[in-house]
Amino acid sequence: MSTDRQLRVAIVGAGPAGIYAADILTKTDLDVSIDLFERLPAPFGLVRYGVAPDHPRIKQIITALHKVLDRGDIRLLSNVDYGIDVKLDELREFYDAVIFSTGAIADASLDVPGVELDGSYGAADFVSWYDGHPYVPTTWPLEAESVAVVGAGNVALDVARILAKHADDLLVTEIPKNVYEGLKASPVKDVHVFARRGPAQAKFSPLELRELGHVPDVDVIVYPEDFEFDDGSLAAIGSSNQTKQVVKTLTDWTLNDPSTFTASRRLHLHFLHAPAEILDTDGDGKVDALRTERTQLNGDGTVTRTGEYQEWPVQAVYRAVGYFGSPLPELPFDDHKGVIPNVEGRVIDIDGRPVDGVYCTGWIKRGPVGLIGHTKSDASETVRNLVEDSQRPDFASATQPAPAAVTDFLRERGVQVVEWSGWQLLDAHERALGEAEGRERVKVVPREEMIDIALGARRD
Secondary structure (H helix, E strand, O other), X not given: OOOOOOEEEEEEOOOHHHXXXXXXXXXXXXXXXXXXXXXXXXXXXXXXXXXXXXXXXXXXXXXXXXXXXXXXXXXXXXXXXEOOOEOHHHHHHHOOEEEEOOOOOEEOOOOOOOOOOEOEEEHHHHHHHHOOOOOOOOOOOOOOOEEEEEOOEHHHHHHHHHHHOOHHHHOOOOOOHHHXXXXXXXXOOEEEEEOOOOHHHOEOOHHHHHHHOOOOOEEEEEOHHHOOOOHHHHHHHHHOHHHHHXXXXXXXXXXXXXXXXXXXXXXXXXXXXXXXXXXXXXXXXXXXXXXXXXXXXXOOOOEEEEEEEEEEEOOEEEEOOOEEOOOOOXXXXXXXXXXXXXXXXXXXXXXXXEEEEEEEOOHHHHOOOOOHHHHHHHHHHHHHHHHHHOOOOOOOOOOOOOHHHHHHHHHHOOOOOEOHHHHHHHHHHHHHHHHOOOOOOOOOOOHHHHHHHHOOOOOO
């Protein structure tokens, strides 16, 4: 980089991946100026809008992310929607490099007949609703007495627990008023979770699984006939303490006496059941049942379908089979993997050539797998390659590198940019709402209300 000015870097996406990348970049030897873009009026991504409200320990990640942005050496530009408010060629006028960290917020597909029926929902959409995401409707159709959740990971457990839990037991959390009212009116009595493989292949975390057993007035029911352990299962139990804990918790539940199940709601965990079809038995276009096919373990932890079917009368089905990335304007996209094609964070075009000055990190880079530690190592790899590329004499390409240039551009476009000081106003407002009710915070849901508060334009 043959220039005396600071290297200008834009990071698109202010969730953990983007904030970690910004933090790591500030700790390199580069003289760098970083702007962090976010399409929502609030930062923190899936930690704010993808973690169940009754998991405050996980939400403590926000505390660490907050400290990074509170230092003042990274500029936050929220409420700026990439592809609408600003495009890649425009960003390249203001920045020498752009890192995309937009995550994966869509539901992965479940290829079974009937998935399009009324009452068949993606878990990601439901999570966004109960987390108060401003881009989803404020109401949710909670009309089913019996519900099926398809999946064997923590998102499936979150969805099942929120559906089964009594709304009043969520009042200690940051749950928005509209979500509380929706859950309060829910007539649900039974929530069934279906896993295609066995207990040793479940991707639940031990802590999250154990929490199910402590939900007030909800019985957790497992079925001994679902507990099959092949050589692959035994190997997994022997090699992973996490798997061992999950299996122990599940196995302990098989010893519970059914006569002790007296709760008003029941959460059923089924293993070795693969979804086969979502049924509309009366032809009204709505979910009436889920048909599953029994599976058997093959000896290596994989399963084979047996041709033995069972129908479960349910009025709603939630698909919690994973997240999937979304394509971004002006960028290549792998429709099969749901990621931006890249080599160690360097974005590549259709011919496999690096796109100069364009990078990615997080789930949009590697897919929606892994924990926070993986996100940090992802960011380190991407930043390391950006730093290496920045040593090229022709690397600096911004024609308008002054920090004010991009904000002037957005202002001229009528974009209501929410900076860190604006988030602090919104944060304080939500905390004040919570304090009035003895809670840590109550989320503001409507986007325009969030913006008004953040910009100091609210009229109480």
